[in-house]
Amino acid sequence: MERQLMYAPTARTVPTRYRERARYDRATVHGILDEALVCHVGFGGDGGPVVLPTIHARVDETLYLHGSTGSHPMIAAAGAPDGLPVCVTATLVDGLVLARSWMHHSMEFRSVVAVGSARLVRDDDEKLRALAAVVDHVARGRSTDSRPPNARELAATAVLALDLLEVSAKVRTGGPVDDEEDLTLPHWAGVLPLTLQPGLPVAATDLDPATPVPPYLAEYRRA
Amino acid sequence: MERQLMYAPTARTVPTRYRERARYDRATVHGILDEALVCHVGFGGDGGPVVLPTIHARVDETLYLHGSTGSHPMIAAAGAPDGLPVCVTATLVDGLVLARSWMHHSMEFRSVVAVGSARLVRDDDEKLRALAAVVDHVARGRSTDSRPPNARELAATAVLALDLLEVSAKVRTGGPVDDEEDLTLPHWAGVLPLTLQPGLPVAATDLDPATPVPPYLAEYRRA
Numbered sequence: 001m002e003r004q005l006m007y008a009p010t011a012r013t014v015p016t017r018y019r020e021r022a023r024y025d026r027a028t029v030h031g032i033l034d035e036a037l038v039c040h041v042g043f044g045g046d047g048g049p050v051v052l053p054t055i056h057a058r059v060d061e062t063l064y065l066h067g068s069t070g071s072h073p074m075i076a077a078a079g080a081p082d083g084l085p086v087c088v089t090a091t092l093v094d095g096l097v098l099a100r101s102w103m104h105h106s107m108e109f110r111s112v113v114a115v116g117s118a119r120l121v122r123d124d125d126e127k128l129r130a131l132a133a134v135v136d137h138v139a140r141g142r143s144t145d146s147r148p149p150n151a152r153e154l155a156a157t158a159v160l161a162l163d164l165l166e167v168s169a170k171v172r173t174g175g176p177v178d179d180e181e182d183l184t185l186p187h188w189a190g191v192l193p194l195t196l197q198p199g200l201p202v203a204a205t206d207l208d209p210a211t212p213v214p215p216y217l218a219e220y221r222r223a
Numbered sequence: 224m225e226r227q228l229m230y231a232p233t234a235r236t237v238p239t240r241y242r243e244r245a246r247y248d249r250a251t252v253h254g255i256l257d258e259a260l261v262c263h264v265g266f267g268g269d270g271g272p273v274v275l276p277t278i279h280a281r282v283d284e285t286l287y288l289h290g291s292t293g294s295h296p297m298i299a300a301a302g303a304p305d306g307l308p309v310c311v312t313a314t315l316v317d318g319l320v321l322a323r324s325w326m327h328h329s330m331e332f333r334s335v336v337a338v339g340s341a342r343l344v345r346d347d348d349e350k351l352r353a354l355a356a357v358v359d360h361v362a363r364g365r366s367t368d369s370r371p372p373n374a375r376e377l378a379a380t381a382v383l384a385l386d387l388l389e390v391s392a393k394v395r396t397g398g399p400v401d402d403e404e405d406l407t408l409p410h411w412a413g414v415l416p417l418t419l420q421p422g423l424p425v426a427a428t429d430l431d432p433a434t435p436v437p438p439y440l441a442e443y444r445r446a
Contacts, residue, residue: 011270012268012270012271015295016293016294016295016298017290017291017293017294037330037417038314038316038330038332040263040265040274040276040314041274042263042272042273042310043272044267044271044272045235047234047235047338048235048267048308048309048310048338049265049266049267049272049308049309049310049338050265050310050338051263051264051265051274051310051311051312051336052312052336053263053312053314055330067240068240070240071240072239075239085271085272086272087265087272087273087274088274089274089275089276091261091263091276093260093261093419095422096362098361098365098369098440100369100370101369101370101371101372101376102354102355102358102366102369102370102371102376103372103376103380105358105361105365105369107260107261107278109261109276111276113273113274113275115270115272115273131325135325135328138319138321138328139321139415142328143325145410145411146321146322146323146324146325146410147323147324147325147405147408147410148324148325149324149325149326153325153326175425175427175428176427178427182370183429185369185370186434187369187370188424188430188434188435188436188437188440189426189427189429189430189434190424190426190427190430191425191427192362192421192422192424192440192443193421193422193423193425194260194420194421194422195419195420195422196316196417196419196420197417197418197419197420198415198416198417199318199415199417199418200416201411201413201414202398202413202414202415202416203411203412203413204401204413204414205398206412207411207412207413211409211410211411211412212411213411214411217411217415220415
C-alpha cells in the first residue's frame with residue numbers, strides 16, 4: 001500500500017494561529033521527532049492535566065514512549081482499555097528572534113504535536129524493538145553496544161505506542177519581521193542561533209580507562 | 224510575612240517513581256524555570272489533552288505565559304471563569320547517561336512541574352510587567368532595549384498567570400549506576416554532557432550595519 005506523503009489535517013492539528021507555519025509532510029514531522037531528544041507527554045490525570053518530559057523513539061509511523069510499569073502515565077494507560085488519550089509534543093529551539101518591538105520578538109523553532117490514543121504494548125517482541133529504538137534514539141548504534149534487558153527488566157518496563165495519525169509540525173525560521181515605522185529605532189535586531197552542543201564524554205568512575213570512546217559519542221550529532 | 228523556603232508537596236507533586244530525585248525548595252525550582260527558555264503547557268481541550276510549547280517568565284511566585292488572544296489556550300482560559308486547569312512543565316537536558324545495560328540508560332536533567340488554575344490577567348499594568356518579564360526571560364535587559372507594546376498590541380496579547388503553589392522539581396545528576404555483574408562488560412559507560420550553546424548573532428537584513436551587538440547577546444548565557 002502506498003503511503004501518503006502528508007498527514008491529513010484535522011480539527012485538532014490545525015493551529016488557531018500562524019497556520020502558514022503548519023507542516024503536515026511526513027519528512028518534516030519525522031525529522032523533528034528524530035532530532036528532538038525528549039518530548040513532553042500530556043494526559044488527563046485524576047487532578048487535572050499532567051505534562052511529563054520523557055524520551056521517545058519513532059519507528060516508521062509509531063511513536064514509542066517507555067517508563068517503569070509503576071510510573072504515572074503507565075498506570076493511567078493500564079487502566080484505559082481503549083488506549084490513553086495523549087498529546088505528545090516535541091520542540092526544538094533553533095534561535096532567538098529579536099525584533100525592535102516586544103510584540104515581534106519570537107523564536108526560531110520546530111515542533112511536532114501528535115494526538116491520539118496510546119496503547120500499552122503487550123507483545124514482548126514489539127517491546128524489545130521499541131526499547132532498542134529508544135536506546136538508539138539516545139545515541140545511534142548504542143543498542144548493539146550495550147546489554148539488552150533480561151526477562152525481569154523487560155517485565156518491569158512499560159511501553160506506550162502512539163500511531164502517528166493526527167500529527168502536525170510547526171516551523172518558524174528567519175529573522176524578525178518588524179513594523180515599517182519601527183525600522184529606524186536604534187535597537188539591534190536579528191537572530192541569536194541556539195544549538196544543543198555535546199561536550200567531551202566523561203567516563204564513569206568504574207570504567208576501565210582503556211575502554212575507547214565509541215564513535216557515536218565522539219562525533220555526536222542530533223540532526 | 225516570611226516566605227517558606229520550600230513548596231509543600233501534594234498528591235499531584237509527589238512523583239510515583241524516584242522520589243529521591245524530587246526537590247521542593249524554591250531556589251531549585253526558580254533556577255530551573257528561569258534557565259529553561261521554553262516550557263510546555265498542558266490543558267484539557269475539547270478533543271483531549273493538549274500540550275503546547277511556549278515561552279514563560281517567572282516573577283516572584285507567579286509564572287506568566289503569553290499568547291495571542293486568539294490562541295488555543297487563551298480562548299480556553301477566557302471561557303474558564305475559575306481559571307484554566309493547567310500543568311506547566313519546564314525541562315533542561317544536561318546530558319546523556321550511558322550505562323552498560325539498556326535498562327540503566329538515563330539522562331542528566333532538571334525539570335519543574337507546576338499545576339494549578341491559571342487566570343487571565345485583566346489588569347494592564349500587570350500585563351505589561353508580565354510581558355517585560357517575558358522579553359527579559361529571552362535575553363536579560365532586552366525589555367529596556369526594544370519598544371514596549373502600544374495599546375493595540377497590548378489588547379491583542381493575552382497573559383496567563385499561574386501562582387506557584389503546587390510545584391516540584393526533579394533533578395538527576397551523575398553518571399550511570401550499573402548492576403555489579405555488568406561492570407566487566409566491554410561497553411563504554413559515562414556521561415555525554417549537553418548544553419544549549421549560542422552561536423554568533425545574525426543581524427536582520429534591514430538592520431543598520433553600524434548598530435552594535437548588545438552585550439546581553441554577545442555574552443549570552445541561560446544559567
